[in-house]
Amino acid sequence: MTTLAVDCMGGDHGPRVTLVACRRFLDTHPDAKLLLVGLPDALSSFSHPQAQVVAASDVVAMDDPIEVALRRKKDSSMRVAIEQVKSGAAQAVVSAGNTGALMAIARYVLKTIDGIDRPAIAGRMPDFKGGGTTMLDLGANVDCTPQHLLQFAVMGSALVSVLDNIESPTVGLLNIGEEDIKGNEVIKKTGELLRTAAKSGDLNFYGNVEGNDIYQGTVNLIVCDGFVGNVALKASEGLAHKISETLKNSFTRNILTKISAIFAYPVLSDFKDKVDHRRYNGAALLGLNGIVFKSHGSADDVAFGTALNRAYDAAHHNLLERVRSRIAHAAPLLALGQSDASA
Amino acid sequence: MTTLAVDCMGGDHGPRVTLVACRRFLDTHPDAKLLLVGLPDALSSFSHPQAQVVAASDVVAMDDPIEVALRRKKDSSMRVAIEQVKSGAAQAVVSAGNTGALMAIARYVLKTIDGIDRPAIAGRMPDFKGGGTTMLDLGANVDCTPQHLLQFAVMGSALVSVLDNIESPTVGLLNIGEEDIKGNEVIKKTGELLRTAAKSGDLNFYGNVEGNDIYQGTVNLIVCDGFVGNVALKASEGLAHKISETLKNSFTRNILTKISAIFAYPVLSDFKDKVDHRRYNGAALLGLNGIVFKSHGSADDVAFGTALNRAYDAAHHNLLERVRSRIAHAAPLLALGQSDASA
Structure with missing residues (x-):
């Protein structure tokens, strides 16, 4: 069983795109599980036997400075999704959020691999x-x-x-x-x-x-x-x-x-x-103690689905x-x- | 009267392309003059009242090392064409030859502008x-x-x-x-x-x-x-x-x-x-005591014509x-x- 944590709030379109891609992903990956991370209200409409919602109370905006994302939004969907990998609950995380913030938080939470x-x-x-x-x-x-x-x-x-x-x-x-x-x-x-x-x-x-x-x-x-x-x-x-x-x-x-x-x-x-x-x-963020994939912020559901597939393959x-x-x-x-x- | 020196031997195709472009250029620029630089045999078929052949005995090859072009081919069409600008016989030079060689020879012959x-x-x-x-x-x-x-x-x-x-x-x-x-x-x-x-x-x-x-x-x-x-x-x-x-x-x-x-x-x-x-x-080579334009090596006669036009405009x-x-x-x-x- 491969489990991915998905930052459902990230990107220009948020759950409107990420949830569509998640459903298609689950329907084609019977051996996978998704942890859908985000504001519970935004994800309440989604239900699937292989999916589980993980609540976060905040969202990193596409234009948030790294400092704000890292220090002031400690319960953001991005950070909570990355923490699923840190704790071992998921083998990889996918986010379409702000690249600088994703790299900074992933680096802070997961640390770099020895030698990197x-x-x-x-x-x-x-x-x-x-x-x-x-x-x-x-x-x-x-x-x-x-x-x-x-x-x-x-x-x-x-x-x-x-x-x-x-x-x-x-x-x-x-x-x-x-x-x-x-x-x-x-x-x-x-x-x-x-x-x-x-x-x-x-x-x-x-x-x-x-x-x-x-x-x-x-x-x-x-x-x-x-x-x-x-x-x-x-x-x-x-x-x-x-x-x-x-x-x-x-x-x-x-x-x-x-x-x-x-x-x-x-x-x-x-x-x-x-x-x-x-x-x-x-895109893969390489060199961290955990698998992190970054989707383009403007990704539609097809594009976000490609990122999910790549993260799944990498974890698998x-x-x-x-x-x-x-x-x-x-x-x-x-x-x-x-x-x-x-x- | 604006005079351009043209390295007719340069580029992947040499005179077969450069001469066609030169003729079209002359027909549309009655106030311009061209100095056609190259091996006399290769240019002998060309005749136009506004054009004059300037003989060179050598050609810089597209894969010649800079050293060879600069030190051993002192009578190359590229160098002789640049020298027309140095002497004041032409106001600009155009070549489709090897970029590294063109920059090195132009810099050697023309020197850089004060302050550059x-x-x-x-x-x-x-x-x-x-x-x-x-x-x-x-x-x-x-x-x-x-x-x-x-x-x-x-x-x-x-x-x-x-x-x-x-x-x-x-x-x-x-x-x-x-x-x-x-x-x-x-x-x-x-x-x-x-x-x-x-x-x-x-x-x-x-x-x-x-x-x-x-x-x-x-x-x-x-x-x-x-x-x-x-x-x-x-x-x-x-x-x-x-x-x-x-x-x-x-x-x-x-x-x-x-x-x-x-x-x-x-x-x-x-x-x-x-x-x-x-x-x-x-492309313009800027910062030299003379106007030098570089055409793409693979240019056809239309593309080489664009380079001639740009050099003319710059000189004019x-x-x-x-x-x-x-x-x-x-x-x-x-x-x-x-x-x-x-x-």
């Missing part, structure tokens, strides 16, 4: 063939040392091996050229560390990759600092949104274009499925143990990295 | 309404101090005011959140410098922007370091390519989808025009004088930035 300095956010970018490239960090860490990036590579490899069932995922280091001499000092030093890690069997290091490799499926995992990762993620989201908006406007401009849209409908619908970002929702296949054992295997190198980084 | 430590690459990203957002640096500088970023902001403002005819362009600082407290130390310090520059009338600073703002036209100019800018640019190029490939495949999958493409043709063609990256080709409207006068106006602040940055 900083948790990171790992998301999946589409390759337009149904698969995808996992990328981290997507915004938790704005300044990273080579050792941090090595830790991300090791944790990310564990995530890909669990969720994509790839035993030895290929790892690329995001850079501005393929050659080893490219990039700034941190990136060059990271390249050296990752090559050493490949030799000791801790990683399957491919080498440097560039921005266009994200969507080409060149590697299974791309490692970068959270500043670069966040900019690349948001630039991509913004561009994809603009392109689909332009296509939609082109087809709805006048009566003639609307008629042509009817003829093109099956093709447009197939295209829409292929580029559907909702199938990629659900023991992500935490896989991360811990990979970290333990890489311990000598992580320690070496540490002394190098501070040198 | 490092040249930067400024490109235009589409806003899907026919306009665009100028962004720099796109890859010349992997490590930047706040002072470098201030220099980029000042130079970029001059470029936008010349090419987009906006007297006081809005400037955004690329970050991972809107609030002033977001980002790493370099970015926070840069935010302070840009706010000071806004007070002294050197800039029209909007504040922080995020990755998704690139395509929304939130500001006229976005400033970032070359590592982040290059990753954002290449990720966007890769994503746009994948989306258009997927759309094309959807419409050509079988006889039925091909028929629907016929009905949808006018709409798809309109869409293609709107997202046509060729209309955004031509005295970009260099605009950059110098803005740098002079900001001199006290640039000096202040310098001492702060080294503190």
